[in-house]
Amino acid sequence: MPASLNEIKTKIASTKKTSQITGAMQMVSAAKLQKSESHAKNYQIYASKVRQVTVDLIAHDKGPSKNPMLLKRPLIKKKGYLVITSDRGLVGGYNANILKSVMSELMKEKDEESFSVMALGGMGADFFKARGIKVAYELRNLSDQPSFDEVRHIVSEAVDLYQAEEFDELYVCYNHHVNSLVSQVRMEKMLPISFDTVEETPSKAETLFEYEPDRDNILNQLLPQYAESMIYGSIVDAKTAEHAAGMAAMRTATDNAHNVINDLTIQYNRARQAAITQEITEIVAGAAAL
Incomplete structure (x- = not known):
């Protein structure tokens, strides 16, 4: 069953927070390395x-x-x-x-x-x-x-x-x-x-x-x-x-998080487009019935 728009939005928000954490940890590790x-x-x-x-x-x-x-x-x-x-x-x-x-x-x-x-x-x-x-x-x-x-x-x-x-x-x-x-x-x-x-x-x-x-x-x-x-x-x-x-591990984690966000964004846009198309279809069908 396809995920709802709210579920996808929640996943995107949580993944963004994770990427912010891993990005900060990458910067800290880089400073420690130097x-x-x-x-x-x-x-x-x-x-x-x-x-x-x-x-x-x-x-x-x-x-x-x-x-x-x-x-x-x-x-x-x-x-x-x-x-x-x-x-x-x-x-x-x-x-x-x-x-x-x-x-x-x-x-x-x-x-x-x-x-x-x-x-x-x-x-x-x-x-x-x-x-x-x-x-x-x-x-x-x-x-x-x-x-x-x-x-x-x-x-x-x-x-x-x-x-x-x-x-x-x-x-x-x-x-x-x-x-x-x-x-x-x-x-x-x-x-x-x-x-x-x-x-x-x-x-x-x-x-x-x-x-x-x-x-x-x-x-x-x-x-x-x-x-x-x-x-x-x-x-x-x-x-x-x-x-x-x-x-290196935090950089990889951050890159993976960005990839997940991109995939979820595409999934969200497709689901939103499908929902809009479904609404238009229902409106047209209702108008035709009248």
Whole structure:
């Protein structure tokens, strides 16, 4: 049965209100994305300096390093996964993509004793709990541009658990921000810090730094900070991708709402034309009867 004119008008009005909401949310996400990209860019200045010093220390270390954060353990009995998601939905496939990839990795493990999951974001924590997977540590309700103080505990916890040999490898799983339309799922091994991920520096770089006390003592202090900076950088990157996904999802929702409004408007005009035609027919028929 065709919908009445009043029903169509009600649907058009409600859809317009929805499009106004999604349009506003798109603008908010765009503003958050701009701030997050600026925050990520500024953080890279600090991260590059820490990396420069660390690379110089590792690349010019005399002989094999004895630091446990650089040594690959002979037997990998347990892996740690730090999974970064959002605290809420309305971000398109942002959470689904990363959680699907993580679950694919966890299914390869023998049992739950062979991995440990830490969740940054409510969507990930609730996802794992709903499937009976124990979450060793969780952190919710991050700000739109999280400071290091906000995530210090979970970042330090991940590094401390590795140093305490609670797990033998640490993977950070997140969405890498490419641009406002594209993000890539990444599962990066953060610990142990590998020589394979460190570029060789020219020999003259060794003269750029003078160290006091010796390099081993500095490495003992620097490597945990370096690992923490890499993890925090992933969090900032993931948050930027989240804002981009939210903006794209709201733009798509707004466009869909406009399409629905156009279709309903056409339907309304056709129904109104049919009603007018019916009235004219009845009037003509009544006049003819007289």
